[in-house]
Amino acid sequence: MNETKMQEPDDGCSKTVLLNTFVIKRKRCRVYLHRGTLIWETERPPYSKSARWTLPLTDVLSASYGNEWISSMNNIKEKEPPTTPSSPNVSSTSFVLHYASTGPKSVWRHHSVTMRHTDPRQIASWVKTIRNCLNGFTHRPRKVLVFVNPYGGKKKGLIIWEKKVQPLMVIAGIETKLIVTERAGHIRDTLLTISLDDIDSVICIGGDGTFAEVFNGLVLRAAKDQEIDADDPKAILPPPVLPVGVIPGGSTDTVAYSLHGTTDVQTAAIHIIFGDTAGLDLSSVHSNNSLLRLYASVVSYGYLGDVMLDSEKFRWMGPQRYDYSGFKKIIANKGYEGEIELLSDPCHPAASTKCMQNCTRCIQHMHKSIPDQEITRWLTVTGKFFMVNGANLSCACSRSPMGFSPHCHIGDGCVDVIVIRHTSFINNIKLLLRLSSKDKNLYDLPFVEVYRAREFTFKAAPTSNYSENGNSISMNSGLSVWNCDGEVIQVPNVKIRVHCQLLKVYTRRIQEPIKEPSCFCSS
Known part of the structure; x- marks a missing residue:
């Protein structure tokens, strides 16, 4: 579901009341635990707001005894198997509270505070109580399967895991099983065959293509287990049981940016530890009654397809290959004849609200409160x-802060179809400038048309250099290819259909309301 599942303390924890005095940074502080909230404040005047801290347990990562914490961190530094908090330590006179807080630009950071007391029994009581409360958050993952792509982006996937993600997993007491990918398709093939019985979730460190391999493998695994033919364009694909966590490690990381509001690695890891989930739409790409691929971010024919195909020849350049190929193709300014048929939703993206936490539009479509036949019609372009x-x-990212469609919703069962007509070189430059703008979108450019659809088909104009059998397309054939989540699809004629909230993803989304023009379909 797209309604973000925020964790609430169970009844036992919400009724628990603890009060004691601890030494924090050499100051005596009163510490309270009541109704799922921790509060600590200095015991002596002068009192001020800066001397009082309030922390909901939903933002707590863990509580560990002081010597236990030091041992776990030393194991990581020495590259030994990390240990997680386990048995009570009745001799410790301090405990470390690990928590996270959010700052500017949707970035979350890990913090810790050490609380000391002369009586080890008081320390043990507080640690046990906090751990019991955290164990009551059943949505939090306990055992996760981690895929690391060591070749994506700047080839720092393993460094990201060892330096930034694994330490947080140890702090949160999450057991991890690591698989380093060796080839394209490794993740997909693994998920189709491996036992998932003792796994709570799947995490991937890489770019949009790595994430795409994960959900393609999970959905096809679910279809196989339920004996559903995924090649049938009309099939209702089953949702995977396991939620997925996305940690950015690619070139653009549009999925991570769209879900977390940032490509900050620590933020993504903290969202996974919190365990809050939202439903994410996936779209299937079919051709000739065959499923070519599922995608989560964008599928693009024409310019971006040409860039992706051309850039494959320059992988040695790293992420800069996209700039080089992009410059070549913008100069070439090729146009492609075709026909688009789409099942249109009346809510135009420009009139829609932005997709936030507990988004009204996504919740309505999740519950199917509006019958499809009453709000859709077929259009041809x-x-x-x-x-x-x-x-x-x-599809926002650091290079394109607004993305292709800023008001696109992650779980409304619709895809925003952005059509850019073939135009002059100058207009193409205007298009690229708009895409890089922090406050302007594409909606009002005269050569851009935007539709919101449940599904659409694309048929390329006939050409003698292409056969429907799916033969390879040359760059001089008069046809382009599809760029699908960073992977090339050679077949131009496709049918694309949205599967509403097919995948659960870890995210807390953006929580602050933003004033946007109202849309009649979400009121």
């Missing part, structure tokens, strides 16, 4: 296109 895009997300 033909012409010569510079680019055709089907966006499941805003």
Whole structure:
């Protein structure tokens, strides 16, 4: 479901009341635990707001005895198997409270505070109580399968895991099983065959392509287990049981940016530890009654497809290969004839609200409170296109803060179809400038058309250099290819269909309300 599942303390924890005096940073402080909230304040005047801290247990990562914490961190530094908090330590006179807090630009940070007391029994009582409360958060993962792509982006996947993610997993007491990918398709093939019985969730460290391999493998595994033919374009694909965590480690990381509001690694890891989930739409790409791929962010024909195909020849350049190929293709300014048929939703993206935590529009569509046949109609769009895009997300990233469609919803069962007509070189430059803008979108450009659809088909204009059998396309054939979550699809004629909230992903989303123009379909 897209309604973000925020954890609440269980009844036992919410009724628990603890009060004691601890020494924190050489100051005596009164510490309270009441109704799922920790409060500590200095015991002596002068009192001020800065001398009082309030922390909901939902933002707590763990509580560990002082000597236990030091031992775990030493094991990580020496690259030995990390230990997680386990048995009570009746001799410790301090405990470390690990928590996270959010700051500017949606970034979360790990913090810790050490509380000391002369009586070890008081320390043990507090640690046991806090741990029991955290164990009551049943949505938090306990055992996770981690895939690391060591080749994505700047090839820092393993460093990200060892330096930034694994220490947080140890702090939270999460048991991890690590698999380092060796080839394209490794994740997908593994998830189709491995036993998932003792796994709570799957985490991937990499780019959008790595994440795509994870959910393609999980959905196909679920379809196989339930004997559903995924190649049938009309099939209702089953949702995977396991939620997925996305930790950015690629070139653009549009999925991580759209879900977390940032490509900060620590923020993504903390969201996973918290265990809050939201439902994410996935779209299937079919051709000739065959499932080519599922995607989560964007599928693009024309310019971005040409860039992806051309950039494959320059992988040695790293992420800069996209800039080089992009410059070449913007100069070439090729256009492609085609026809788009789409099942249109009346809520135009420009009139829609932004997708936030507990988004009203996504919740309505999750519960199917509005019958599809009453709000959709078929439209046909033909012409010569510079680019055709089907966006499941805003597709925002550090290079494009607003993305293709800033008001795209992650769980409303719709894809935003952004059509860029073939136009002049100058207009193409305007398009790229808009995409890099922090406050402007594409909606009002005269050569851009935007639709919101449940599904759409694309048919390329006939050409003698292409056969429907799916033969390879040359760059001079008069046809382009599809860029699908960073992977190339050679077949131009496709049917794309949205599967509403098919995947559960870890995220707390953006929580502050933003004033946006109202949309009649979400009121």
